[in-house]
Structure formats: structure tokens, C-alpha cells
Amino acid sequence: MSSLTDRYLAATLRAVPAPRREELDAELRGSIEDMIEARTDAGRDADAAEREVLNELGNPDRLAARYADRRLQLIGPTYYLHWQRLLRLLLTFVPALAGTTVGVIQAATGEDLVPAIASGFGTAFEVAVQVTFWVTLAFAIIERVEPSLKLPVWTVDQLPEVPAKQDMTLTDIAASAALMLFAAAFLPWQHFWSWARQIDGERIPLLDPALWRSWLPVLMAVLLAGVVFELVKYRVGRWTWPLVAVKAALDLAFSVPVVWLLVNDRLLNPDLIERFTWLQDEGNLQSITVIAIITTAVVLVWDLIDSGVKARRAG
Incomplete structure (x- = not known):
């Protein structure tokens, strides 16, 4: 099983431009090892020191954005990743489901095939636009109202395993x-x-x-x-x-x-x-x-x- 450091680096570097990954891997790995060594020299357990260091570095997506000089400010750094995750999830199935449903219903009720398909694609596009608009508006309002949302704090336990290198899944x-x-x-x-x-x-x-x-x-x-x-x-x-x-x-x-x-x-x-x-x-x-x-x-x-x-x- 891969170590927490390997998982953290893999999660960070996947969002960094490919030409910089090797350089940043060596740089970031060296920094993590130095920080862990400083804690172990002070008497901390190695595993506990590793978890503390990675938790202090924070969400790898946010760290990758800093390395890639990519600003997380479409919504704002506080809610950007939550907005992005929800929008991606909804856009993967809601427009397709709505478009397919409309196309099938129109074809089943006697509509010609080509107009039914066109109507399905049109519905899917409209739903995608509506989902994007309303989700973005909701997060923009939340950001400005600043309610006391108890958003989950990122920890190393959320790191995925390093994906195996293979040509097909x-x-x-x-x-x-x-x-x-x-x-x-x-x-x-x-x-x-x-x-x-x-x-x-x-x-x-x-x-x-x-x-x-x-x-x-x-x-x-x-x-x-x-x-x-x-x-x-x-x-x-x-x-x-x-x-x-x-x-x-x-x-x-x-x-x-x-x-x-x-x-x-x-x-x-x-x-x-x-x-x-x-x-x-x-x-x-x-x-x-x-x-x-x-x-x-x-x-x-x-x-x-x-x-x-x-x-x-x-x-």
C-alpha cells in the first residue's frame, strides 16, 4: 500500500502541468521529508509526524493551484472546490437524463425521429445552462452572506490511493x-x-x-x-x-x-x-x-x- 506522502503527492501533482510534475515532486517530497524529520528529531512518532505535516500543508488541490499559479476565485477560495465538485456531479447526469427523457417521450408520442432527437439535445443544453447558473448563483449568495456553514475539514484520510499505471481500466x-x-x-x-x-x-x-x-x-x-x-x-x-x-x-x-x-x-x-x-x-x-x-x-x-x-x- 502506498504511503500517505505518496498519496498526497499523487493527489497534488495530478492537477499540475505535466512538464513541472517531476521537478515539483522532488521539491515537495524533500520539503515534506525535512518537516517530518524535524518532528521526529523532537521525539514525535514518524507516522504521527507525517500526518501532522500533511494536514498542515492542507488540501492538495489548493496546494496544486498555488504551484500552477491558478486562481481559485470564480466563486472564491473558501467555497470554490465545493462549488466545482457539486457542479461536476450534477452536469454528469442531469442534462443527459432530461434530454433523453424528452427525446424518448416525443418519439413515443408520434414525433418524427430527427425533431425528437433535436429536441432532446436542446433540452439537455438548456438544463446544463440552468444547472450551471443556479448552482453558481447559490454559491455566490452563500459566499456574500457568509453563513456559519460547518463544512468538512480536509484530512489525509480523504486521500485516494495512487492509481496503478495501466493503459486500460x-x-x-x-x-x-x-x-x-x-x-x-x-x-x-x-x-x-x-x-x-x-x-x-x-x-x-x-x-x-x-x-x-x-x-x-x-x-x-x-x-x-x-x-x-x-x-x-x-x-x-x-x-x-x-x-x-x-x-x-x-x-x-x-x-x-x-x-x-x-x-x-x-x-x-x-x-x-x-x-x-x-x-x-x-x-x-x-x-x-x-x-x-x-x-x-x-x-x-x-x-x-x-x-x-x-x-x-x-x-
């Missing part, structure tokens, strides 16, 4: 695998439980049902193979060039058929296009196709570059 692997499983589950879902309906209420598959005799099983297999790849990647523990090659093969095996189907107008269900007249308007379907192709290509290129860079760094 279980969280990243789980997120990637879950995304692929979701995509694989979407293919049968859109066929049997599509939100799109005919006038008589019959569900309309989003993708061409004829593709079940050709490309859709292949795409599902590629996605499931991607899940297996994520598990293998986690077991290896770092990016290697063979893993990059397998990743590239899987990405191409999925992206190339999708782009080919889009280019040849064979991906979407013809009944879906016939049901929603706005898709038949001049240029609408073509614009959606172009956006989908560009998005697929950008994701493919980015994924290949990212995995290649990580493999080179790991090597």
Missing part, C-alpha cells in the same frame, strides 16, 4: 463492452419493438427486414466478437500491435458493410421511408445518409489512430 472495458452489447441488442429490438408504427398501429422495423438474410447477422456477430475482444484486451492489460490489428479488422468488418448499405440505400426499411413523408422530401434522406457515412468514417479513423497511439506508447 475495468471501467473503460465495461463501458465499451456494454456499448457493443447495446448495439447488438438494438438490431433485433428495432425489428420486433420499433417505436415507428403504421397508421393502423403495426410496428415498422427501422432497418430493411431483408437484411436478416444477409448483413444483419454478420453485424451482430462482429459486435459480439468486439465484446470478446474487450475481455481479451483487459486480460492482456495493455495495447499491443496484434491487438491493434484485430481492433482494426473488427472496426472495418462493421463499418464497411454499414457504409456500403448506406451508399446503396439498402439500410433503412422502405416501409419506414414511405411512412414518414419528410424522408421523401428532396435532399432529406440524402443528407441523413451523408451525415451517417461521415460519422462512421470519423469514428473508424479516430478509433484506429487512438489504438495505434496507445500501442506505440505502451511499447
Whole structure:
């Protein structure tokens, strides 16, 4: 287990510009050791002396701000870190939850898909702005009224463990695998439980049902193979060039058929296009196709570059 000093330095230096970390690590470590030695020479227990020194140095985020010459005064130094922590927490899920809810409700009540998605994104943006404004206003008022808030005092017991140096984490692997499983589950879902309906209420598959005799099983297999790849990647523990090659093969095996189907107008269900007249308007379907192709290509290129860079760094 890492020492309190190691944990304190790791928590401090993560918020310092990378070029200065090595220099500051040596400087700060030397200062801490000197302060601890002065106390132990006076008869203090080494562990107790270490805790006293680190508690006197205070919150590592505040110390890092001084080293980085970064002012904590958007709200004020007293409440800045509390404001930042709360705002980050709320913005991680509140806008996304609100936007998703609005988009799903509008799509389920018969709204066209594109306007429903646009409405969801618009709602998410508005909620993010509102959350930022009201949280900031509340902290600004608290700072000026200065109530006797009994905020928790920082101690070394709050220090996290020094993170292990690794190219990938279980969280990243789980997120990637879950995304692929979701995509694989979407293919049968859109066929049997599509939100799109005919006038008589019959569900309309989003993708061409004829593709079940050709490309859709292949795409599902590629996605499931991607899940297996994520598990293998986690077991290896770092990016290697063979893993990059397998990743590239899987990405191409999925992206190339999708782009080919889009280019040849064979991906979407013809009944879906016939049901929603706005898709038949001049240029609408073509614009959606172009956006989908560009998005697929950008994701493919980015994924290949990212995995290649990580493999080179790991090597």
C-alpha cells in the first residue's frame, strides 16, 4: 500500500502541468521529508509526524493551484472546490437524463425521429445552462452572506490511493463492452419493438427486414466478437500491435458493410421511408445518409489512430 506522502503527492501533482510534475515532486517530497524529520528529531512518532505535516500543508488541490499559479476565485477560495465538485456531479447526469427523457417521450408520442432527437439535445443544453447558473448563483449568495456553514475539514484520510499505471481500466472495458452489447441488442429490438408504427398501429422495423438474410447477422456477430475482444484486451492489460490489428479488422468488418448499405440505400426499411413523408422530401434522406457515412468514417479513423497511439506508447 502506498504511503500517505505518496498519496498526497499523487493527489497534488495530478492537477499540475505535466512538464513541472517531476521537478515539483522532488521539491515537495524533500520539503515534506525535512518537516517530518524535524518532528521526529523532537521525539514525535514518524507516522504521527507525517500526518501532522500533511494536514498542515492542507488540501492538495489548493496546494496544486498555488504551484500552477491558478486562481481559485470564480466563486472564491473558501467555497470554490465545493462549488466545482457539486457542479461536476450534477452536469454528469442531469442534462443527459432530461434530454433523453424528452427525446424518448416525443418519439413515443408520434414525433418524427430527427425533431425528437433535436429536441432532446436542446433540452439537455438548456438544463446544463440552468444547472450551471443556479448552482453558481447559490454559491455566490452563500459566499456574500457568509453563513456559519460547518463544512468538512480536509484530512489525509480523504486521500485516494495512487492509481496503478495501466493503459486500460475495468471501467473503460465495461463501458465499451456494454456499448457493443447495446448495439447488438438494438438490431433485433428495432425489428420486433420499433417505436415507428403504421397508421393502423403495426410496428415498422427501422432497418430493411431483408437484411436478416444477409448483413444483419454478420453485424451482430462482429459486435459480439468486439465484446470478446474487450475481455481479451483487459486480460492482456495493455495495447499491443496484434491487438491493434484485430481492433482494426473488427472496426472495418462493421463499418464497411454499414457504409456500403448506406451508399446503396439498402439500410433503412422502405416501409419506414414511405411512412414518414419528410424522408421523401428532396435532399432529406440524402443528407441523413451523408451525415451517417461521415460519422462512421470519423469514428473508424479516430478509433484506429487512438489504438495505434496507445500501442506505440505502451511499447
